[in-house]
Amino acid sequence: LAKTTQPISMDSYEGQEVNITCSHNNIATNDYITWYQQFPSQGPRFIIQGYKTKVTNEVASLFIPADRKSSTLSLPRVSLSDTAVYYCLVGDNQAGTALIFGKGTTLSVSS
């Protein structure tokens, strides 16, 4: 079973900021939170990873509260090309255990 829960779908318009929240109530001490983006007929693409507090890179920010039971992926000023499925996953970076995918969030961006 997937360890995370996300909204099934979200809609937005170009230029808006999009925040996708993920619940992971049973996150383990050694687990990291990782977000991936997937376009049709492509493999998932790594977006961002964090353990606690806030992480920012050139495409997104990841906010993690102190209890780590949830996280929020923030996409600034989305464009049409950000329409995709976004997956939130938790797992141990050190262990050789696979990430188990949930249903993900389908983000639709309109003009």
Added chain:
Amino acid sequence: GAVVSQHPSWVICKSGTSVKIECRSLDFQATTMFWYRQFPKQSLMLMATSNEGSKATYEQGVEKDKFLINHASLTLSTLTVTSAHPEDSSFYICSAKGANQPQHFGDGTRLSIL
């Protein structure tokens, strides 16, 4: 960033044929590689986990004699679908993981069995 190459990207073959899919980590050593399968409009389903030089660990319901996995080096894993039938048609995705790194995924292989 870490790059995982998967080949071929698209295969069409007749029922009964065996098909081999390659997965390579191009710029890092993958201590563990994973194989997933994805049906239309669904999420990725883990098929098996393989560590270099060891036998793969298959998820429940995945036939190990049907889906042969070889992980002979730290940069290459192969999945062979033996005697493929139409119900094996799917999108197969590999991923690779180095030490203390997140998983990185290939671009998938679309397998169509006629």
